[in-house]
Amino acid sequence: MMISYLVEFLLILLLIIVNTTLSAYIPQFSPSFGKQIMKENASKKSLDKSKQESSPPLDSQLSPTENQDLSQIKKYLSVFGYLQQNVESFDDVLDKETISAIITYQQNFNLKVTGNINDEFLEHIAFPRCGIPDMNLNHGHDTLNVSWPNGNKWFPKGTKNLSYFIPESEFTLEAMAVLRNALSRWSKITKVMNFTETPYDDADIKFGFYNSNDKIEDVVVGFSLIILQQSSKRKLGVIGFDNIREWVLPSEYLWSWKFDLESEAMHQIGHLLGLDHSYDEESVMYPTILPSQQRRVQITASDNQNIQQIYTQSNPTSAHIKSFGFTRSSSVLASSFLLGFVFLFLFN
Template identity: 70%
Template sequence: MMISYLFEFLLVLLLIIANTTLSAYIPQFSPSFGKQIMKENAWKNKLDSQLSSTEIQNLSQIKKFLSDFGYLKQDVEWFDNVLDNETISAIKTYQQNFNLKVTGNITIEVLKHMSFPRCGVPDLNLDNGFDTPNVAWPKGNKWFPKGKKNLSYGFLPGSEISLEMMIVLKNALTRWSKATKVISFTETKYDDADIKFGFYYFGNRTEDVIVGYTFIISQQNSKRKSGEICFDGSESWVLPNDDHIWSWQIDFETVAMHQIGHLLGLDHSFDEESVMYPTILPSQPIKVELTLSDNQNIQQLYTQFNPTSGYVRCFSFFGSSYGLSSSLLLGFVFAFLFN
């Protein structure tokens, strides 16, 4: 597997940064890793040697990632380190979806992409993933009664949602309301709301990259359902009035637009310009305006689509989030190669 000298240089540079300014984000690293990485391309040689074998150290973590996001259908309590045909197929599908070079191997490019912040809703196999019978991933707008045009929303008490964040959420709802041309939203108490917003602290290792997710809850002894939108309470969120987005921060409005889109019936899109793209790319840390395809998809669910109206092109913020993606990438690479 050929990797450019430029990328090797950048990886070494990122390591130096990680051992200084980014050390707080990668507590599991030690100075010995730096010597191992920089000595005679040890990291590259070990990756190459492992890919020539059917069993790869720490492949189980990658399998868990692929399973959590719908690429592997294995219903098991733990994953082994064997690179079997099912895993190769899952890697290829992931590479195809995200426009990466399709090899079926766990390349640096794949590890880098897996390290980017992303939505917790699976990309595929939405029928899997919940053991609780009254909880499900969003699958279209069938969760609320047919013909219902007004959805209520509320904020989780004690979730410390600031007034500025509430305004962002209300503006996001308004933007989607205009796009559907049918659905409107009204604020109410949290317990009575159709859509519930809240901040939570996510638990497992895969969720290190998750910044928000959405699911549907069916209330017990009742036909009523509610849509739950959960934001990561540990993130350093950026609001529209902030002057700059730092490398370790996540734009709140971008995540809000994406999650509301799920509740209105949209699946993930693999168009990098779409607000429904699963991953926050370093080149597009802020993405809140609907593309032509976003408008078309939502209006096909609710109204007759008119291609001459309602089109607002996406934009990219000039800041960079490479610091965040770099720290996560290094975490993946080190855990994968040297644990």
């Protein structure tokens, strides 16, 4: 069994080595991006207040404005699908493309739409969140054989059961029960998929922790990926939780700096079942962990409706959220960001 884990790890490591030419595209966020953004919040107050409160047409934004450290915000907007730019072009200029990306973000999250970097916007992007982009996902397996979840097309059509593996070396018995309960809740409420626990080698879905190695911004707490095994052409789902976080169980008190394991599990399982992010704050698929809603585990009526729509379509895809095509440069960026996680599952 140990050999199997080692082989899979070496395959992932090999992908990283083979694609070192893409290393220049991997977003190098500061290890404390969220905290940095909050500090910059104060400095942004020096901007013209009329710009903070008004929403001028994009056509009037003809003269780019330079703002210190805007490049970090551009990286955030690009990584999460709002800004279609190559990472090499990130600068501190507030151009029309960035203003448009900010407006889309504000619209999606029901913030005041200004197109400006105001306090509300800065506070929101500093909240912890899922690592999967909100839009413009790279759905292909043509690069690196790794992608974000692609609806339920990653497993054969008509599949009614997915197997999973939870490593005892990674999770306590109580935590393992929480993950099983999350899978069971999705199965019982939506009735679209059953889940069976199996050994590592047979599992369709594998849970584990990853080490970000400070190569991604610290707002991300978890993610899910699809890995295409070249030898068998089989696709596997991976759910990873950030190893540096302090995760709590449903029975434990949830402090502001701790994270609810069940909530993140529900969210990532939803991705593997085919759901994209929802901007309904009550939804388990809401991408951001709000201070007022750190624990979100109940599948809402809209969540169920969205997943039923996916599984009743003749050509299933996650259709409840707007999706756009990827350019080549943004595809490279998304694929490189996947490697930026450098997830290390420490199975024994």
